Amino acid sequence: MTLLSLAGETIGWKEHDVLVGVDLSIQEGETIAFLGRSGSGKSTLITHLYRRLIAAGRATALVPQDHALVPPLSVFHNVYMGRLDRRSSLYNFANLVRPLRREVAAIRPILAEIALEPEMFRPVERLSGGQKQRTAIARALFRGGDILLGDEPISAIDEKQSAVVLDTIRRRFSTVLLALHDVDLARAYCSRIIGLRGGRIVIDKPSGKIERGEIEALYAA
C-alpha cells in the first residue's frame, strides 16, 4: 500500500527552494535511507515528509537533526515529551513536578535498550553528544507509531551502539525513513536507497542493486 507519493513537487525552505521536481513514492513497511552531501536537501525532504504524514494523521515519530531537546530537563522528561498529547495538562504537570511511577516504568525499558538507563534523571545539558542523540531517539521510540523519520539519528553514536539503535528502530516501526551519512550502515539496514544531489533525486534503487561507483559520484566534489 502506498504511504505517500510526491509527483514533480518543489519543496522549499522559506522562500529559498531546495528541492525541485521531486518524484517519490513510499510504500508501507519500507526501510529507506536518504544519502547525499550536506546541503543536498536531505533535511528539507525529511521535514517535508514529516509534515505531510502528520497532516495526513499518521502516527509518526521524528528524530530531528538538532535533537530539539530541552537541556535543563532530565532525560526522563525529554523522553516523556514524546507522548505529551496523550494526557491531560494536569497529569503532565504532576509528572513534571515529580516523575510518576507509571511513566518511569514505561520509559525505563526503552532507555535500557539503548544503554541510557543510568542517565535517566540527569539533565540533558550534562550529557555527551551521543547521549543527547540517544535521548532524542528514545523520545521517538516512546512516542511510537508506525513510521519513524530520522535526520542523521546516529551521527554521534559509535558503530556498536549504532547497530543496536538501528535494530531497535527497525523492530519497533514498520516504516523507517532515515537520512544517513554512513553508506555501509545504509546498505546493511535499509531496503531502498535514495541519493540526493543539488536538490534533485539522482538515485532511487533497492540497496542490493546499487553500485559503489554510483554512491561515490553522489559525494564527489
Add this chain to the structure above:
Amino acid sequence: MTTNSDRPRRHLAALAVAAVMSAALATGGPAMAQPTLSFSAIPNQDETHLLERFNKVAAYLQKELGVPVKYVPVKSYSAAVTAFKNNHIQLAWFGGLTGVQARLAVPGSVAIAQGIEDTAFVTYFIAHSSTGLSAKPTLGDDVKGKTFTFGSKGSTSGRLMPEFYLREIFKTDPEKVFSRVGFSGDHTKTLDLVSSGAYQIGALDFTVYEAALKAGKVDTKAVTVIWKTPPYPDYNWSIRGDVDKTFGPGFIKKVQDALVKMNDPELLATFPRTKFIPAANKDYQPVEDTAHLLNLIDG
C-alpha cells in the same frame, strides 16, 4: 554544587511553603483574643525616644481603663489620620487640623480633651539673625523676598494658621511673599533649619519652641521670635465613636476622665502640656472653617 535533578523539587517545596505563608499573610496572622485600645500621636517633634515616652502613657491608660492599651508610632501626620480612619487606632493625640480631618473621615468620632494651652494656641514666626529682623506686633514688608518654611503640610500651627495669617496680612499666596516656601516636616526640624540658616524664616508650634528654649536647645544668637500669631484652638485627643461598642457603654467618658485627671508631670511633658481639660468637636469649628477657606478639605 547541587545536583540539577533535585532542584525543581526543592524549588517546588519552597513554593508551596511560600504560598501557604502568603495566604497566612493575607489573612493578617493570628487574631487577638482581647480587644486592645490602640492609640497614637502625630509625630510633631523629635522622633527618637517617642516610643519609650508614649509607652509610659499607654501603661497609665491601661491602668486607668482596665483594658489592654498599645501605643502605635506613626511616621507622618497623615499616617495618624489614616490609622484612625482605618480603625487601626481608636484614640489619637491630633493637631487641630488633623483632628478635624480625622473626625470628618470617621462619623461619630469626638474630640474629648485638649491641653490647657490648646484653647489659646499660638504660632511663633522665627527668623535667622542674619536677616536683621526683630520682634514686631505684626509681619511687615521686610520679610518679603526671604526664604520661609512651614512645618508639616498637615500641621495646624506649622501650616494652617500661619498660612491663614500670611494670606490675611499680605493678601496673596505665601509663594508670592517669599522667594522660597518649604515644608520642613516637623517643628523641631523647622527650628533646626532656621537656626542653621537653611531657611531665613520659619513658623512653628510655640510649645515646641518654649520646651526647646527651656532645655537650652535654642541657639538664641542665631534665632529670634519675630511675631506671635493671635490665639486659636489646636491639639486635641479624639476618639472613635464605635469604641463604646467594643469596650462597653460609657467607655468614651472613661477615657476622657483618665486623660483629664492625668497629673504626672513626666507623662504630661510628653505632649508637652501642663494639664488636659475636656473638649468638644465644636471647639474646633474655627480650625475647620480656616481649612475650608484655604481649601485644604473638601465639602
Add this chain to the structure above:
Amino acid sequence: MRPDRKGPAGRHWLGRREVGIGVVLVGLAMLPFADLEVSTHDPWRHVSRFLAGFLSPDFNSIRSIAWAVVYTVAFGLVGVFIGSLAGLLLAPAYHLRPVRILAATLRAVHELFWALLFLQVFGPSAITGALAIALPYSGIFAKVYSEMLEEADRRPDEVLPPGSGALSRFLYARLPMALSPFRIYTRYRIECGLRSSAVLGFVGLPTLGFELDAFFKVGRYESVAAVLLIYYLMIATNRQWLRPSLIPVFLVAAFGLLITLGGPPFRMENLVRFLTEDIVPAPLRDASLLASSTWDQLSGWLDVLLSTQAFPGLWSTVVVTQMALAVTMFVALLGFPLIVARLVGKVPSISGHLLLVVGRSTPEYMLVYIFLQMLGPSMLPAIIALGLHNGAIIAHLLGRQADALTPTLRPDAPRGFNLYVYEFVPRLYGNFLAYIFYRWEIILRESAIVGILGVHTLGFYIDGAITEIRLDRAVLLIAVTVLATFAVDAIARGLRRRFQLSMNDLASREGSAIY
C-alpha cells in the same frame, strides 16, 4: 518582528551624534526654568559634618540597624518573589494588548507611590511593603520574561506531538528553555529589591530607610554613617550570603518574619472604602450622576487640580528629568574610563569601581535625600543626585564593555586619552545612546518621586494630596505621572528605532540590568 532597517543612520538629516547633542541642548534649555539655588546657609558645614560622620561612625544603635537590615532583606525577597510569580503568569500572555497595558501601568508607578497608596488601606504592615515592591516588579518581570521567552529556542516546542495541550507545551518545552536567563535576571532583580526595600523605610516601613531618616532628622551624622556603611556592606556582599541554593530558605524565613511583624490588622471594609469612596473624585461621591451640577463640579474640580497641581508638577518634573538626563550623559561618558584598566591602570580602576558601585547602589531617592540635607530644597540636589546615580549605572555597563573590547584592539592602538576618544567612545557610543534612552523614562519616574522630599515635581503634589487625605487627587496625579511615563517611553522607543539603537547584541544579563 524587527523594524525595517532604513539604511545607515548617517543618511538621516539628524545623526546619532546630533541626537546626543540634542539631548544635552534640551537639558541646557531648561536652565532658565530650573530652581538651582543652594539654599542652605552654610552647605560646606553640612557636607563636612556628613563626611566627618564616616570617620567616626556610631554603631551604638546597631541593634535597631540590624533589625532594619533583616526587614530590608525580608521585604525585598518577599516582594521580588511575589512579583516574579505574577510576572511569570503574565509573561506568556504579554502579546495581548490589555496585559501589556496592565504591566506597563504597574511598572510606571514607582514603588514609593504604591507604598503611599497601600499605607492608606493596610497601614505600615507586611502587606503594604510586600505589595509596594511586588506590583511594579511584576510589571517589569512580565516584560522581561516575555522578551526572554520570545528569544528562547523554539525547536523543542515545534517537534512536540501535535495536539499537546498549550499548558503542557509551555511547561515542558517553552519555560525550561528560558529558565537560565530567568534565573540570572531574577537574581539581579533581588538586588534591586533590596534597594527598593531599603527606600520604603522613608515612608514608614521598618527597613533601613527608616533608620536613616530618623538619624538625619536629628542630625546624628555618625549614626547616619553607620547605617549607610551597613547598607553598602549588605548590597556589596549580597551575592556571597544570598546564594541561589539558600534563597528558598531565606524566603521561607522572610515570610515567617513578615507574618509576625504585627502592624495593623487587615480589615476588608478599609479596602472596600478605599476603592469605592476614597479614590472616587470628591464631586462624584454621594452625588447624583444624572444631575448636570455634579458634572459641572467635577469639571471645576479637574480644572483646579490640573491647573494648580498637575501641570505645574508635570513641568517641574520634565525640567528635572531633562537636566538630570544631560548630567547622566556627562557622568556616564566621563565615568566609564575610571573602571577600564587599559585607560587608568589596574589599581586606579579598582577605586573607580568602588566609586561607581556607591553611585549606582545608593537608591536614587536616598541620594537625593542626602543631597537635599546638604544643599537645601531646590532642583539642584535632585538633578545632581539623579545624574550621578543613573550616570554611574551606565558608566558601569560601558566600562565593562570597554574592558571586553580591550583584547580586540589592534596592537598599535593609541593609549590614554587618544584611545578613549578614538576607540572606546566611538565604538560604545551606540550602546551609550541606547542606555540613555532606556533610562529616560526611569529618570522621569524618579524625578516625580523625589517631589515627596520637597522639590516641586509631581511627587510633591501627590504627597500633599495624601497629607490632606484626598486620595482621589493623589490617584489622579499618579495617573498623570503614568501618562507622562508612557509618553516618554513612546518617544524613546521611536528614537531607538530610528537610530537603530538596540541592545540585542548584548548579553541578556548586561542588557537587562538597564531596566
